[in-house]
Amino acid sequence: MAQGSAKIRIAHAEPLGQGARLLRVERVDGAELGFAGGQYVIINTGVTLPGGKLAKRAYSMLSSDAEQRAVEIAVKRIGAGPGSNVLNDIAVGAELEWSGPWGKLRLPPGFSGRALVIATDTGITAALGIARSAAAAGAAQLDLLWLVEPGETFVSEAFVRERLPAAVRLTVAGDFLPVGHPERPARACALVGDHVAAGPYDAALCAGDGAVIYPVRDRLASLGAPEGSVLLESFFNNPMKKSL
Template identity: 90%
Template sequence: MAQGSAKIRIVHAEPLGHGARLLRVERVDGAALGFAGGQYVIINTGVTLPGGKLAKRAYSLLSSDAEQRSVEIAVKRIGAGPGSNVLNDIAVGAELEWSGPWGKLRLPDGFSGRALVVATDTGITAALGIARGAAAAGAAQLDLLWLVESDDTFVSERFVRERLPERARLTVLGGFLPVGHPERPARACALVGDHLAAGPYDAALCAGDGAVIYPLRDRLAALGAPEGSVLLESFFNNPLKKSA
């Protein structure tokens, strides 16, 4: 295993819902990736952006970290976005470059407690990676909440349930407000608060809409989560970036 850049090959692709795709990817040199569930890779899509930079985009690994040589990502087509369109259209057998694995959204090695995982939208990929990794390590009880507008534009609820380990309990909060809706953060905090009766939790991990997960972290802290115990991975609307 080696962190850093590597040439990769698309070895399998299949459509998901309306406008999304599941890709199976391997390093051309056959090396193991060395990732933990919840981490992501950055794919160089090869597209040059108007300013001259290459479009490099992050994708969380949704497959189990028990398998390190052949991994899966799911990519939702976002409007005319360069990265997601390339990956939705690319041919099986094509080669690209990636770097990784990256990210701190992962359970500590040997974690054996109870974890809450909250995903919004495409953040479900990271949640799946975390849940499957925890199961592969034989640890952790996981409660997974997925806030999603509708399940026909990305992976479906069925897709998620088929891949979830037995010990992970999934609650889908469907019909969630659309991305960008001003009441999204408050609604998410209320919904998650309602579902916390199952706690207490030893760890909380949140992935997806940055406009939602940062306020959610504050809400979880107010509900008693110890400082630093809530990990975040913003997929879009990252409030820490000038343009997310």
Template identity: 45%
Template sequence: MAVAKTARVVGTAKMGPDTLLLDLVAAEPLGFVGGQYLILDSRIVLPSGKAIKRAYSLITSDAEQVRFQLAVKRIPDGPGSAFIHGLEAGMDISFSGPWGKFLPPEGASGSTLILATDTGITAALGFMHAIRFAPLLPETVLIWLRASPDYFLPEEFVRERIPADCGEVKIEVIPGIGHPERVLHARAILRQMMARGGLAQVFIAGDGAVNQALLDDLVVAGLPVSNDNVESFFNMPKKSA
């Protein structure tokens, strides 16, 4: 059973109409690696008895293990995100973690692609700020795909958070979540990147429907990828029996 931990909210900032940036200080070092996430406990229990807990990626560097930030999108009629958007400085919150296998590989080298869709940009930012990822930054391309320029986090904020050593950044608009052409657009962008040649590793985060399609394409292309190269935030692929 996961051990509950606590952190204090020391600041909040609105990032557009539906996103809150939380600045927190943990009671003890988190022990996380960039790319991992925490599960926040709203302490709300549904009539069914199910506790409302939500996962959020750490967007700050793992060089700092006590003070950290999370970006939370308000989901319509979502009790978990509504609770978090009600937090104010001075309040405490319970969480568990860090969790997740979406981690930069130790000792890796060569050209790297990180492709994030939608809120998956938070995992990508944390991933890129991992100490172990620093040597890969000059040969890294970050692509962020989202449905509109004002989706989730402002582009300026994201660009400011991308490490200065990152080799290339592309931020583009693709069809919205669930649109029949969304996966096709993402696949076309991936093909463009693979056509350059020389990719050593690829990491993808965000829309699970997009992630699964891209993972299939990477496997067919012979790139060394596994489920650990993927972090799905929604549209989770069904687990095989």
């Protein structure tokens, strides 16, 4: 997979829910990105932060990796956050710089087993990329569990269902506890346990709240998940960063 910096152009933009935007992005040189579903890119917004660093933000590609010359990303406006606000306001045709693709949250080529994809909150973008990937097309079964708070305005359930392949089985826990709630990890582990009770999975891929998906990984291991079969991508609350 190709990696490195490249100039990109905003080819299309449209509103997505309340306070979010769907962007279609392409490389200025017309080259293929070379990504697999579940990976992300890091976009340099061009904004200089108070400490002098540039505001660079990671975004998962939610479109199918069958299309490599243009990709879709979803950007949620986060308060006064400089990165998300730039990308929610940027004009079609504007050019920026990105690097990537990055990340190992993807099914291996030729995967033919049963896979469970777990997403909390905005992690649904990575989950969509995985579910729509070429690797997922050969899966014997792919279940997607989305844990989301009531009233979430990032993307709708209808948006997700419209983009999922027909074979993917989606379960939406739309009454999930809010970020930071002390019972959030336990609730997620219980829901995951219900899925695993129906039969073992050969792979599990988790994206979203690090405070949730790390306990979920441990729960899956306790339920017999093969070593190395559970992959994680923290969108926020990454406990590994805090420990450094």
